[in-house]
Amino acid sequence: MALSWTILGGKELLAYAEGCKVSIFTSCGQEVSVLQLDDEVHCLSWCKKDGRLALGCRGAVHIYTPMSESTDAPNDLMPTHTNTLWYKYKSTFDLAMAVSDEHECATDPGQPAEEAHEDEPKPKPVPTCIHWNVMGDRLVVGQGSLTLWEDAALRPPKRTKDTPSWRAEQQHTGPKPEHEDWEKVMERHFERPIRCATCGPDGRLVASVAQEAKEVQLWFMEVIQPILDPGKNYDFIPDPTTRFATMPLRHPVPICSAEWLRKDLYKGFGSNVLMTLATDGVVRIWSESSMQETLTFHLSTVLTNDCSVGGVVHWLETPYNLAPQSNLLDYALELKKAEKEEWDREEGYQRASTMAGHPMRHRSETLPRHPEAPGITESQSWVLMLDVDGGISIFLIQGLADLPRRTPKVLRTVHIPCAVPAMSPFLWEQFYYDPLLNAAYSPSHCPASCLDRHWGAALEPQQVVLFLKTPNAVEK
Known part of the structure; x- marks a missing residue:
């Protein structure tokens, strides 16, 4: 069984998975959608940015995206019962996929190379935890190892000799792509399965805890600047490279849980x-x-x-x-909206007064600051x-x-x-x-x-x- 909670469109939603069935409820207990899968769901997580739902099953992660009522239901729509919320199938990625060669951490330095045996099929990994980052373009999955997945469709193109930075940014601008292309960008093996793994509130850090472990591993991207020879001429300056580094938070006894304070x-x-x-x-x-x-x-x-x-x-x-x-x-x-309207009025009054030959300034009232915590310092x-x-x-x-x-x-x-x-x-x-x-x-x-x-x-x-x-x- 698994539970996950989020806010989508100003409404609180609770996703409850038991066996191969995922039920989605509102805060008042109304069942608004049901997803029926072929495999058992071991863990799930909501994307706080756009309400996508990631379901961790044996050997794979399935991603579903919300759909409005006015949109026509496609053929791959999975819910069998829904009142006000539709969820459609978006993409699936295999947990046994190899790490992308484009990244520095293509192989785990602490893991010896395994000999390939075609006659011996590898068992499918079972995810124990899954979590989105704040931008919704990365997923951290805990299983027998810690893996980090990235949507390559949202990744900006790299700079090359033929594609300078301004052209790469110009090609990357535009509407968000409809498809998803998930790639494994990091994999680290541990002696024991991952107990919990969660992304930091600003997307820079990932905290992971293995079973019976006495330390929390904090993963982050370390930027390595390129080494340039001052005696050579370069057609373009290469981008800095990145690699995953870790910092432990040691405890005297094994750790049960770890959770970030949301910003x-x-x-x-x-x-x-x-x-x-x-x-x-x-x-x-x-x-x-x-x-x-x-x-x-x-x-x-x-x-x-x-x-x-x-x-x-x-x-x-x-x-x-x-x-x-x-x-x-x-x-x-x-x-x-109020600031924009005030700016338009201010600009219009100044233009009219200047044309009339009588410069004048118009000062309109703005909204007060939001009283989030009155009297609290x-x-x-x-x-x-x-x-x-x-x-x-x-x-x-x-x-x-x-x-x-x-x-x-x-x-x-x-x-x-x-x-x-x-x-x-x-x-x-x-x-x-x-x-x-x-x-x-x-x-x-x-x-x-x-x-x-x-x-x-x-x-x-x-x-x-x-x-x-x-x-x-x-x-x-």
Whole structure:
């Protein structure tokens, strides 16, 4: 079973996969689409940019794209039941595909070359986790190895002697291509399967954790400038080359989970923040340093609430740090439209007054700043901790994403013992939450809510809703 949540067109959607069937629900529990596949779905992920859905099956990843109701349904449309949302098949790529030769990391330096045996078919890899980057042109897939895939159709052309930079950019401009051409650009093997892999909020970093590993591997692109001989003449300057480098975040005990703090697209937090949970029950929060020359992380905050083995922690995404949100997007569009109208009026008044021989300036009112956090001078980040005994704790961390750096302040605002029935053990992959839903989630195949409907009042006006996967159903 797998769960994934996103916001598409201002509406919250939940994708729930069980076996070969993927059901898509709205926040009020309405089933809007069903995808029936031939293989079992092991993991799935929404693209935050355009709502595409990546489904990880044995040996392959299938990508579906949303379609409006007015568009005619093509022959390859897969949903068998839909009310307001159509999803059509987009593309598929084979997980056993070799790494593209165009990249520096065409082969894993730590993996010995394997002898080819045509009579012995290789087993198809089973993906354990999958995640989109913020731009929607890359996918990180965790399996027996960590692989990074890139849509070559969106990649700008390389500069050559016959194709200078301005011509390459001119050829690349235009509408987005309809087809997708996925290529494997990185593959790194580990001794154990990948437990979790996730792209950073700004697309620069990828965090991966292997099973029973005591360190988080942070992957990033290292740019290598070309070496030029000053005594030679060059027809064109070659582009810098890139290679994948890694930086470990070491822990004293094995790591259970790792999750990035999502950045706000409008406020623009200046650093990446990663939260990890280890088997010792300690939650460690790592912050990226403000140095631009090198990539460094430091341990900024530690939550020692003795979260027992099997518990889970997640960032609680509030309207202060969640993006994109429909209200912020609407405000940004409204502000942009108002600024354009003001500019047109200003230019028209100045032109008319100049022609009349009486220069005058017209000053119109603009929209006020969006009241995201009135009276708040420090950034606020919320952490939710769920223990195996059913207890819930919510922490408020102030000043975590502020620049210049300061020591964050940690406050435990809510503690609810035995809020949900004790389930032993919890798996962090089998936990889902949505703090922005006020409507009940009650599809027909799900049981009644096992949470007290009054407990979320501590976070007014937001209400926390939990989705816990059981062997037979989803409990809210």
